[in-house]
Amino acid sequence: MFFVSLPRYTHRQTLTGGRTADPDAPPLVYEAFVGLLLDWVAWWNTRHRPAALNGKTPLQAWQADATPLTDVPAGQLATFALEDDGRTYTIPTSGVRWRRRNYLAPWMNGHTGTKVSVRHLPHHDDAIEVFDAATALTISSINTSLPSKSAGGRDRTRA
Numbered sequence: 001m002f003f004v005s006l007p008r009y010t011h012r013q014t015l016t017g018g019r020t021a022d023p024d025a026p027p028l029v030y031e032a033f034v035g036l037l038l039d040w041v042a043w044w045n046t047r048h049r050p051a052a053l054n055g056k057t058p059l060q061a062w063q064a065d066a067t068p069l070t071d072v073p074a075g076q077l078a079t080f081a082l083e084d085d086g087r088t089y090t091i092p093t094s095g096v097r098w099r100r101r102n103y104l105a106p107w108m109n110g111h112t113g114t115k116v117s118v119r120h121l122p123h124h125d126d127a128i129e130v131f132d133a134a135t136a137l138t139i140s141s142i143n144t145s146l147p148s149k150s151a152g153g154r155d156r157t158r159a
Contacts, residue, residue, distance in 0.1 A: 002036075002037065002040045002044075006028070006033075006036070044058065045057060045058045045059045046059050078121065079129070079138075081121055081122075082119035082120060082121060082129055083119060083120055083121070083122055084117060084118070084119045085118070086117075087117070087118075088115050088116070088117055088133045089115070089116050089117065089118055089133075090113060090114070090115055090116075091108055091111050091112055091113065091114045091116060092112060093112055095108055096108075096116060096118060096128070096130060096142070098118050098120075098128060099125055101125065103118075103128055103130075103142040104142070105130075105142045107139070114132075115132075115133035115134065116130050116131060116132060116133050116139060117130075117131045117132075117133050118130060118131075119131060127141065127142065128141075128142050129141055129142075130142060
């Protein structure tokens with residue numbers, strides 16, 4: 001919502017209200033952008049009243065929620081940003097195949113046929129988290145992938 005209202009937003013050269021964005025206007029400097037973002041966050045949390053919150057602001061709804069909070073160890077914080085495509089993978093002898101790459105770890109030896117799911121950080125295909133498909137418990141982090149091979153045995157990941 002906020003980004004769409006800014007000039008030079010990639011997918012919207014017409015601003016809110018039908019005004020056309022000036023293509024010659026300079027982009028916002030970082031400080032101006034942060035200031036606008038903080039103003040928008042304050043508006044969203046303290047004055048905006050989404051219908052789903054029954055007339056409350058997000059801040060009022062948060063303060064009224066008695067659900068206890070749990071501190072998460074710093075080493076597990078990245079887990080909350082992982083994406084999952086919802087597919088189940090079977091471990092073959094060549095490791096987990098995901099996005100045209102094979103991910104192989106020593107623990108996979110002897111686990112051919114095991115059903116797993118894969119989660120990853122967006123835009124970071126160099127590392128995946130492998131989860132047991134039945135229990136969703138973390139099995140392992142795999143930080144490197146094997147290069148894909150073409151029919152001629154050449155490495156397709158290199159130019």
